[in-house]
Amino acid sequence: MKLYGFSASNYYNAVKHLLLAKGLSFEEVKVYPNQSEEYLKIHPLGKVPALETPKGIIVETDVLMRYIDQKGGESFFPSDxxxxxxxxxxxxxxxxxxxxxxxxxxxxxxxxxxxxxxxxxxxxxxxxxxxxxxxxxxxxxxxxxxxxxxxxxxxxxxxxxxxxxxxxxxxxxxxxxxxxxxxxxxxxxxxxxxSQKVDADAKAALPELMAHFNSKK
Ligand SMILES: N[C@@H](CCC(=O)N[C@@H](CS)C(=O)NCC(=O)O)C(=O)O
The missing domain is CATH 1.20.1050.10 (Glutathione S-transferase Yfyf (Class Pi); Chain A, domain 2)
Incomplete structure:
Protein backbone atom coordinates (compact mmCIF):
# COMPACT_ATOMS: atom_id res chain seq x y z
CA MET A 1 0.00 0.00 0.00
CA LYS A 2 1.08 3.60 -0.65
CA LEU A 3 0.13 6.41 1.70
CA TYR A 4 0.04 9.84 0.02
CA GLY A 5 0.49 12.95 2.13
CA PHE A 6 3.03 14.63 4.34
CA SER A 7 4.31 13.89 7.83
CA ALA A 8 3.10 17.14 9.39
CA SER A 9 -0.53 16.49 8.38
CA ASN A 10 -2.61 15.36 11.31
CA TYR A 11 -5.07 13.39 9.15
CA TYR A 12 -2.16 11.66 7.40
CA ASN A 13 -0.60 10.90 10.77
CA ALA A 14 -3.74 9.25 12.14
CA VAL A 15 -3.67 6.81 9.23
CA LYS A 16 0.10 6.35 9.46
CA HIS A 17 -0.20 5.66 13.21
CA LEU A 18 -2.73 2.90 12.59
CA LEU A 19 -0.61 1.32 9.82
CA LEU A 20 2.43 1.33 12.11
CA ALA A 21 0.50 0.07 15.14
CA LYS A 22 -0.79 -2.85 13.09
CA GLY A 23 2.67 -3.60 11.74
CA LEU A 24 1.52 -3.38 8.11
CA SER A 25 4.03 -2.53 5.43
CA PHE A 26 3.40 0.61 3.41
CA GLU A 27 5.27 3.19 1.39
CA GLU A 28 5.01 6.89 2.18
CA VAL A 29 4.64 9.11 -0.89
CA LYS A 30 5.23 12.75 -0.02
CA VAL A 31 2.73 15.13 -1.52
CA TYR A 32 1.19 18.39 -0.33
CA PRO A 33 -2.48 19.08 -1.01
CA ASN A 34 -2.79 20.45 -4.53
CA GLN A 35 -5.19 20.80 -7.40
CA SER A 36 -2.97 19.51 -10.21
CA GLU A 37 -4.68 17.35 -12.79
CA GLU A 38 -2.29 14.57 -11.90
CA TYR A 39 -3.02 14.64 -8.15
CA LEU A 40 -6.77 15.03 -8.61
CA LYS A 41 -6.64 11.56 -10.14
CA ILE A 42 -5.36 10.32 -6.78
CA HIS A 43 -7.55 12.43 -4.48
CA PRO A 44 -10.58 13.98 -6.16
CA LEU A 45 -10.44 16.96 -3.76
CA GLY A 46 -6.67 17.35 -3.92
CA LYS A 47 -6.40 16.72 -0.16
CA VAL A 48 -4.26 14.31 1.85
CA PRO A 49 -4.20 11.53 2.87
CA ALA A 50 -4.98 9.04 0.12
CA LEU A 51 -4.24 5.34 0.22
CA GLU A 52 -3.33 3.34 -2.83
CA THR A 53 -4.33 -0.28 -2.42
CA PRO A 54 -3.92 -3.21 -4.83
CA LYS A 55 -7.52 -2.58 -5.93
CA GLY A 56 -7.38 1.19 -6.28
CA ILE A 57 -7.29 4.40 -4.28
CA ILE A 58 -9.31 5.23 -1.16
CA VAL A 59 -9.64 8.63 0.52
CA GLU A 60 -11.10 10.02 3.76
CA THR A 61 -9.22 9.31 6.94
CA ASP A 62 -11.92 7.45 8.89
CA VAL A 63 -12.71 5.29 5.87
CA LEU A 64 -9.00 4.49 5.47
CA MET A 65 -8.78 3.57 9.14
CA ARG A 66 -11.66 1.11 8.85
CA TYR A 67 -10.17 -0.36 5.65
CA ILE A 68 -6.69 -0.73 7.13
CA ASP A 69 -8.02 -2.32 10.29
CA GLN A 70 -9.33 -5.24 8.26
CA LYS A 71 -5.92 -5.92 6.72
CA GLY A 72 -4.63 -8.25 9.40
CA GLY A 73 -2.79 -7.71 12.64
CA GLU A 74 -4.35 -6.53 15.89
CA SER A 75 -7.75 -4.87 15.46
CA PHE A 76 -8.30 -1.30 16.67
CA PHE A 77 -12.07 -1.41 16.28
CA PRO A 78 -14.13 -3.27 18.90
CA SER A 79 -15.65 -6.54 17.65
CA ASP A 80 -18.91 -6.03 19.55
CA SER A 195 3.10 8.16 18.73
CA GLN A 196 6.73 9.02 19.34
CA LYS A 197 7.79 7.83 15.89
CA VAL A 198 4.95 9.74 14.19
CA ASP A 199 5.68 12.88 16.23
CA ALA A 200 9.41 12.72 15.43
CA ASP A 201 8.63 12.44 11.70
CA ALA A 202 6.15 15.33 12.00
CA LYS A 203 8.71 17.52 13.73
CA ALA A 204 11.34 16.74 11.10
CA ALA A 205 8.85 17.61 8.34
CA LEU A 206 7.93 21.03 9.75
CA PRO A 207 10.70 23.22 8.24
CA GLU A 208 9.90 21.95 4.76
CA LEU A 209 6.19 22.48 5.32
CA MET A 210 6.78 26.07 6.45
CA ALA A 211 8.94 26.66 3.37
CA HIS A 212 6.12 25.22 1.26
CA PHE A 213 3.58 27.59 2.86
CA ASN A 214 5.94 30.55 2.42
CA SER A 215 6.43 29.71 -1.25
CA LYS A 216 2.63 29.95 -1.66
CA LYS A 217 2.37 33.47 -0.15
N1 LIG B 1 -12.03 14.80 5.47
C1 LIG B 1 -10.67 14.62 5.00
C2 LIG B 1 -9.87 15.85 5.40
C3 LIG B 1 -8.43 15.81 4.94
C4 LIG B 1 -7.79 17.18 5.00
O1 LIG B 1 -8.47 18.20 5.12
N2 LIG B 1 -6.45 17.18 4.89
C5 LIG B 1 -5.74 18.43 4.87
C6 LIG B 1 -4.29 18.24 5.29
S1 LIG B 1 -4.14 17.86 7.02
C7 LIG B 1 -5.73 18.95 3.45
O2 LIG B 1 -5.50 18.19 2.54
N3 LIG B 1 -5.98 20.25 3.30
C8 LIG B 1 -5.94 20.90 2.03
C9 LIG B 1 -7.30 21.24 1.49
O3 LIG B 1 -8.28 21.19 2.26
O4 LIG B 1 -7.40 21.55 0.31
C10 LIG B 1 -10.10 13.34 5.58
O5 LIG B 1 -10.73 12.80 6.51
O6 LIG B 1 -9.10 12.79 5.09
Whole structure:
Protein backbone atom coordinates (compact mmCIF):
# COMPACT_ATOMS: atom_id res chain seq x y z
CA MET A 1 0.00 0.00 0.00
CA LYS A 2 1.08 3.60 -0.65
CA LEU A 3 0.13 6.41 1.70
CA TYR A 4 0.04 9.84 0.02
CA GLY A 5 0.49 12.95 2.13
CA PHE A 6 3.03 14.63 4.34
CA SER A 7 4.31 13.89 7.83
CA ALA A 8 3.10 17.14 9.39
CA SER A 9 -0.53 16.49 8.38
CA ASN A 10 -2.61 15.36 11.31
CA TYR A 11 -5.07 13.39 9.15
CA TYR A 12 -2.16 11.66 7.40
CA ASN A 13 -0.60 10.90 10.77
CA ALA A 14 -3.74 9.25 12.14
CA VAL A 15 -3.67 6.81 9.23
CA LYS A 16 0.10 6.35 9.46
CA HIS A 17 -0.20 5.66 13.21
CA LEU A 18 -2.73 2.90 12.59
CA LEU A 19 -0.61 1.32 9.82
CA LEU A 20 2.43 1.33 12.11
CA ALA A 21 0.50 0.07 15.14
CA LYS A 22 -0.79 -2.85 13.09
CA GLY A 23 2.67 -3.60 11.74
CA LEU A 24 1.52 -3.38 8.11
CA SER A 25 4.03 -2.53 5.43
CA PHE A 26 3.40 0.61 3.41
CA GLU A 27 5.27 3.19 1.39
CA GLU A 28 5.01 6.89 2.18
CA VAL A 29 4.64 9.11 -0.89
CA LYS A 30 5.23 12.75 -0.02
CA VAL A 31 2.73 15.13 -1.52
CA TYR A 32 1.19 18.39 -0.33
CA PRO A 33 -2.48 19.08 -1.01
CA ASN A 34 -2.79 20.45 -4.53
CA GLN A 35 -5.19 20.80 -7.40
CA SER A 36 -2.97 19.51 -10.21
CA GLU A 37 -4.68 17.35 -12.79
CA GLU A 38 -2.29 14.57 -11.90
CA TYR A 39 -3.02 14.64 -8.15
CA LEU A 40 -6.77 15.03 -8.61
CA LYS A 41 -6.64 11.56 -10.14
CA ILE A 42 -5.36 10.32 -6.78
CA HIS A 43 -7.55 12.43 -4.48
CA PRO A 44 -10.58 13.98 -6.16
CA LEU A 45 -10.44 16.96 -3.76
CA GLY A 46 -6.67 17.35 -3.92
CA LYS A 47 -6.40 16.72 -0.16
CA VAL A 48 -4.26 14.31 1.85
CA PRO A 49 -4.20 11.53 2.87
CA ALA A 50 -4.98 9.04 0.12
CA LEU A 51 -4.24 5.34 0.22
CA GLU A 52 -3.33 3.34 -2.83
CA THR A 53 -4.33 -0.28 -2.42
CA PRO A 54 -3.92 -3.21 -4.83
CA LYS A 55 -7.52 -2.58 -5.93
CA GLY A 56 -7.38 1.19 -6.28
CA ILE A 57 -7.29 4.40 -4.28
CA ILE A 58 -9.31 5.23 -1.16
CA VAL A 59 -9.64 8.63 0.52
CA GLU A 60 -11.10 10.02 3.76
CA THR A 61 -9.22 9.31 6.94
CA ASP A 62 -11.92 7.45 8.89
CA VAL A 63 -12.71 5.29 5.87
CA LEU A 64 -9.00 4.49 5.47
CA MET A 65 -8.78 3.57 9.14
CA ARG A 66 -11.66 1.11 8.85
CA TYR A 67 -10.17 -0.36 5.65
CA ILE A 68 -6.69 -0.73 7.13
CA ASP A 69 -8.02 -2.32 10.29
CA GLN A 70 -9.33 -5.24 8.26
CA LYS A 71 -5.92 -5.92 6.72
CA GLY A 72 -4.63 -8.25 9.40
CA GLY A 73 -2.79 -7.71 12.64
CA GLU A 74 -4.35 -6.53 15.89
CA SER A 75 -7.75 -4.87 15.46
CA PHE A 76 -8.30 -1.30 16.67
CA PHE A 77 -12.07 -1.41 16.28
CA PRO A 78 -14.13 -3.27 18.90
CA SER A 79 -15.65 -6.54 17.65
CA ASP A 80 -18.91 -6.03 19.55
CA UNK A 81 -21.35 -4.12 17.31
CA UNK A 82 -22.44 -1.68 20.02
CA UNK A 83 -18.88 -0.97 21.16
CA UNK A 84 -17.79 -0.51 17.57
CA UNK A 85 -20.56 2.03 17.04
CA UNK A 86 -19.44 3.86 20.21
CA UNK A 87 -15.88 3.94 18.87
CA UNK A 88 -17.07 5.36 15.55
CA UNK A 89 -19.23 7.85 17.45
CA UNK A 90 -16.16 9.27 19.19
CA UNK A 91 -14.29 9.41 15.87
CA UNK A 92 -17.10 11.27 14.15
CA UNK A 93 -17.58 13.68 17.07
CA UNK A 94 -13.84 14.40 17.11
CA UNK A 95 -13.73 15.24 13.42
CA UNK A 96 -16.98 17.13 13.01
CA UNK A 97 -17.28 18.99 16.29
CA UNK A 98 -13.64 19.63 17.16
CA UNK A 99 -11.38 19.31 14.12
CA UNK A 100 -13.60 21.17 11.67
CA UNK A 101 -14.31 24.26 13.81
CA UNK A 102 -10.63 24.36 14.85
CA UNK A 103 -9.58 24.24 11.19
CA UNK A 104 -11.48 27.44 10.52
CA UNK A 105 -8.64 29.14 12.40
CA UNK A 106 -5.86 27.54 10.34
CA UNK A 107 -5.64 30.32 7.73
CA UNK A 108 -4.57 32.71 10.47
CA UNK A 109 -2.38 30.21 12.33
CA UNK A 110 -0.64 28.36 9.52
CA UNK A 111 -0.73 30.73 6.59
CA UNK A 112 -0.55 34.04 8.47
CA UNK A 113 -3.71 35.28 6.75
CA UNK A 114 -5.64 38.18 8.31
CA UNK A 115 -8.04 37.10 11.04
CA UNK A 116 -11.39 35.87 9.78
CA UNK A 117 -13.74 37.56 12.28
CA UNK A 118 -16.62 35.12 11.81
CA UNK A 119 -14.29 32.14 12.36
CA UNK A 120 -12.78 33.87 15.39
CA UNK A 121 -16.22 34.41 16.90
CA UNK A 122 -17.73 31.05 16.02
CA UNK A 123 -14.93 28.47 16.39
CA UNK A 124 -14.36 28.68 20.13
CA UNK A 125 -17.94 27.97 21.33
CA UNK A 126 -18.20 25.13 18.82
CA UNK A 127 -14.91 23.63 19.99
CA UNK A 128 -16.05 23.97 23.62
CA UNK A 129 -19.21 22.01 22.84
CA UNK A 130 -17.31 19.33 20.94
CA UNK A 131 -14.77 18.94 23.69
CA UNK A 132 -17.43 18.73 26.37
CA UNK A 133 -19.22 16.01 24.37
CA UNK A 134 -15.99 14.05 23.96
CA UNK A 135 -15.31 14.37 27.68
CA UNK A 136 -18.74 12.88 28.40
CA UNK A 137 -18.30 10.05 25.88
CA UNK A 138 -14.76 8.99 26.77
CA UNK A 139 -13.87 7.06 29.92
CA UNK A 140 -10.10 7.67 29.53
CA UNK A 141 -9.55 4.70 31.81
CA UNK A 142 -6.86 4.58 30.60
CA UNK A 143 -7.92 4.73 26.91
CA UNK A 144 -10.94 6.56 25.53
CA UNK A 145 -13.11 3.43 25.61
CA UNK A 146 -11.49 1.73 28.58
CA UNK A 147 -8.85 -0.96 28.76
CA UNK A 148 -7.93 -1.21 25.08
CA UNK A 149 -6.61 1.39 22.67
CA UNK A 150 -8.95 1.83 19.69
CA UNK A 151 -9.00 3.80 16.46
CA UNK A 152 -10.82 6.53 18.41
CA UNK A 153 -7.70 7.08 20.56
CA UNK A 154 -5.59 7.34 17.44
CA UNK A 155 -7.87 9.75 15.60
CA UNK A 156 -8.57 12.03 18.58
CA UNK A 157 -4.85 12.26 19.33
CA UNK A 158 -4.17 13.79 15.92
CA UNK A 159 -7.33 15.92 15.91
CA UNK A 160 -6.02 17.49 19.11
CA UNK A 161 -2.74 18.49 17.43
CA UNK A 162 -4.55 21.09 15.31
CA UNK A 163 -7.24 21.95 17.85
CA UNK A 164 -4.70 22.63 20.61
CA UNK A 165 -2.33 24.61 18.41
CA UNK A 166 -5.06 26.79 16.92
CA UNK A 167 -6.81 27.35 20.27
CA UNK A 168 -3.58 28.47 21.86
CA UNK A 169 -2.35 30.66 19.03
CA UNK A 170 -5.67 32.40 18.40
CA UNK A 171 -7.30 32.55 21.85
CA UNK A 172 -4.37 31.88 24.18
CA UNK A 173 -6.60 28.98 25.27
CA UNK A 174 -5.05 25.84 26.75
CA UNK A 175 -7.61 23.52 25.29
CA UNK A 176 -7.40 20.67 27.81
CA UNK A 177 -6.82 22.78 30.92
CA UNK A 178 -10.38 22.16 32.17
CA UNK A 179 -10.38 18.51 31.11
CA UNK A 180 -7.97 16.65 33.41
CA UNK A 181 -9.24 13.22 32.32
CA UNK A 182 -8.49 13.96 28.65
CA UNK A 183 -5.21 15.63 29.60
CA UNK A 184 -4.01 12.49 31.44
CA UNK A 185 -5.09 10.33 28.50
CA UNK A 186 -3.24 12.61 26.08
CA UNK A 187 -0.05 12.30 28.14
CA UNK A 188 -0.35 8.52 28.13
CA UNK A 189 -0.89 8.46 24.36
CA UNK A 190 2.17 10.66 23.83
CA UNK A 191 4.32 8.03 25.56
CA UNK A 192 3.24 5.33 23.11
CA UNK A 193 6.09 4.13 20.90
CA UNK A 194 4.20 4.65 17.64
CA SER A 195 3.10 8.16 18.73
CA GLN A 196 6.73 9.02 19.34
CA LYS A 197 7.79 7.83 15.89
CA VAL A 198 4.95 9.74 14.19
CA ASP A 199 5.68 12.88 16.23
CA ALA A 200 9.41 12.72 15.43
CA ASP A 201 8.63 12.44 11.70
CA ALA A 202 6.15 15.33 12.00
CA LYS A 203 8.71 17.52 13.73
CA ALA A 204 11.34 16.74 11.10
CA ALA A 205 8.85 17.61 8.34
CA LEU A 206 7.93 21.03 9.75
CA PRO A 207 10.70 23.22 8.24
CA GLU A 208 9.90 21.95 4.76
CA LEU A 209 6.19 22.48 5.32
CA MET A 210 6.78 26.07 6.45
CA ALA A 211 8.94 26.66 3.37
CA HIS A 212 6.12 25.22 1.26
CA PHE A 213 3.58 27.59 2.86
CA ASN A 214 5.94 30.55 2.42
CA SER A 215 6.43 29.71 -1.25
CA LYS A 216 2.63 29.95 -1.66
CA LYS A 217 2.37 33.47 -0.15
N1 LIG B 1 -12.03 14.80 5.47
C1 LIG B 1 -10.67 14.62 5.00
C2 LIG B 1 -9.87 15.85 5.40
C3 LIG B 1 -8.43 15.81 4.94
C4 LIG B 1 -7.79 17.18 5.00
O1 LIG B 1 -8.47 18.20 5.12
N2 LIG B 1 -6.45 17.18 4.89
C5 LIG B 1 -5.74 18.43 4.87
C6 LIG B 1 -4.29 18.24 5.29
S1 LIG B 1 -4.14 17.86 7.02
C7 LIG B 1 -5.73 18.95 3.45
O2 LIG B 1 -5.50 18.19 2.54
N3 LIG B 1 -5.98 20.25 3.30
C8 LIG B 1 -5.94 20.90 2.03
C9 LIG B 1 -7.30 21.24 1.49
O3 LIG B 1 -8.28 21.19 2.26
O4 LIG B 1 -7.40 21.55 0.31
C10 LIG B 1 -10.10 13.34 5.58
O5 LIG B 1 -10.73 12.80 6.51
O6 LIG B 1 -9.10 12.79 5.09
Missing amino acids: DFERAKCEEIMKMAEIYLELPARRLSGEVLLGLPRCESAFKEARPLMQKGLRALDVLCSCDPYLMGAKMTAADILLRYVLVIAKMNAFKVYDWKLLADYPKLKAWETKMAMNEV
